[in-house]
Amino acid sequence: xxxxxxxxxxxxxxxxxxxxxxxxxxxxxxxxxxxxxxxxxxxxxxxxxxxxxxxxxxxxxxxxxxxxxxxxxxxxxxxxxxxxxxxxxxxxxxxxxxxxxxxxxxxxxxxxxxxxxxxxxxxxxxxxxxxxxxxxxxxxxxxxxxxxxxxxxxxxxxxxxxxxxxxxxxxxxxxxxxxxxxxxxxxxxxxxxxxxxxxxxxxxxxxxxxxxxxxxxxxxxxxxxxxxxxxxxxxxxxxxxxxxxxxxxxxxxxxxxxxxxxxxxxxxxxxxxxxxxxxxxxxxxxxxxxxxxxxxxxxxxxxxxxxxxxxxxxxxxxxxxxxxxxxxxxxxxxxxxxxxxxxxxxxxxxxxxxxxxxxxxxxxx
Numbered sequence: 001x002x003x004x005x006x007x008x009x010x011x012x013x014x015x016x017x018x019x020x021x022x023x024x025x026x027x028x029x030x031x032x033x034x035x036x037x038x039x040x041x042x043x044x045x046x047x048x049x050x051x052x053x054x055x056x057x058x059x060x061x062x063x064x065x066x067x068x069x070x071x072x073x074x075x076x077x078x079x080x081x082x083x084x085x086x087x088x089x090x091x092x093x094x095x096x097x098x099x100x101x102x103x104x105x106x107x108x109x110x111x112x113x114x115x116x117x118x119x120x121x122x123x124x125x126x127x128x129x130x131x132x133x134x135x136x137x138x139x140x141x142x143x144x145x146x147x148x149x150x151x152x153x154x155x156x157x158x159x160x161x162x163x164x165x166x167x168x169x170x171x172x173x174x175x176x177x178x179x180x181x182x183x184x185x186x187x188x189x190x191x192x193x194x195x196x197x198x199x200x201x202x203x204x205x206x207x208x209x210x211x212x213x214x215x216x217x218x219x220x221x222x223x224x225x226x227x228x229x230x231x232x233x234x235x236x237x238x239x240x241x242x243x244x245x246x247x248x249x250x251x252x253x254x255x256x257x258x259x260x261x262x263x264x265x266x267x268x269x270x271x272x273x274x275x276x277x278x279x280x281x282x283x284x285x286x287x288x289x290x291x292x293x294x295x296x297x298x299x300x301x302x303x304x305x306x307x308x309x310x311x312x313x314x315x316x317x318x319x320x321x322x323x324x325x326x327x328x329x330x331x332x333x334x335x336x337x338x339x340x341x342x343x344x345x346x347x348x349x350x351x352x353x354x355x356x357x358x359x360x361x362x363x364x365x
Contacts, residue, residue: 124158130171133306135285140167143178144185149282150303151206172204174283177219191243195222201235202280209299215240215269215279225264238269240279287325294319294341298354305330307347312355316343 009026012018018026130136130152137147141159148154152171160166165185177185179198187194189205191212199219205212214223216235223233223241235241243264269277278288287300295317298309307330311317321340325333334345334352342357 126156126158128152128154130154131306132303135283140165142180142183142185145176147174147283149173149204150306169203169205171206172202172282174200174202174280176200191226191245193224193226195224196220204279206299210245210296212243212245213240213279215277217275217280233264233266235266238271240267240269241265242267281324285327289324290322291320292322293317294321297321301325301330301333305333307350307352309352309354312353316341316354316356 006026006029009018009022009029012022013026128136128138128148130148130150132150134150135148136152137145138154138156139145140156142165144165146154146156146167149172152169152173154167154169154171154173156167160183163183165180165183166188167186168188170190173187175185175187175196177196177198177200181197185196185198187196187203189203189212190207191205192214194201194203194214196219199221200217201219201221202215202217203213204215214221214235216237216239218237220237221235223235225231225233225243233241241264269279276284278290281288282300282304285304287297287304289297289300295311298311298317301307302309304325319341321337323336323340325336328336330347330352337343338345338357343354344357345355346353
């Protein structure tokens, strides 16, 4: 059956002029091609033979089509009154009008559904909360891949709006952004926004850390500070931006003085063959540290092992330590740290207590 025959049968079905053979022919065609049943549902809604037409067409489309339907029926009645024969001639004008109604309704229906779906998708904001001891990965609607470290909170739209791609992060994420020069990709954090077109980079922005970081591996990024939006910091491959966070519990004036001295710094990463640095080692389940404060390493361990670490000695927090933790259990990791720092540990449930190891006092006569 060709398109013209289908339109003819649909039109005759709509105005009630189709005989049994024609209705059977139409039904057989619809059974063989189920996709065309959507058009039949639309025309049924127009003729009032559908039980629940509100499920097929939105109210605005229904009202407009009702007006068009009345005009077409009025035109048909006028032509019938001026006819001089008892047999009504085959009304090709009516077929054209009916086909136009069907096509209009179909395209209106499909356009409405597509627009409604796009608006619904854009309006939906998804959120991922990664628990301690876990890592997660998500692929965004544009193909961008994001790996999320433990303790991260990530928000993103199910479908990006036209012209721009924006997400929000609290925690740590490794981004492999699909390149699109016409649609910049923005990562919003509490302290800064990273803008890219297509690149590979790591963002570390935990709320309680002393610093936030952006490490670029490929491409180019632009970082805009939240408290100084006019300042644009451009990073090249293998560069790392470190921003000092205001110290918690420190008076505002002291914070301002500290920030005035060192607000941020850009450093060049050492050249390595596999692009694995301390900044992105976490995606391979590693913790790499070189002359880091023990306190900073402990925060990473808390996220990796889903524990709370308590220091009994303040001086222990400032011990400078170096090493790599990979697939070790918590006990094995603590044994490794004992080789670096003279410490003792106690595990009580999910809390780890650390203190300096007691020194034996020997007496001589």
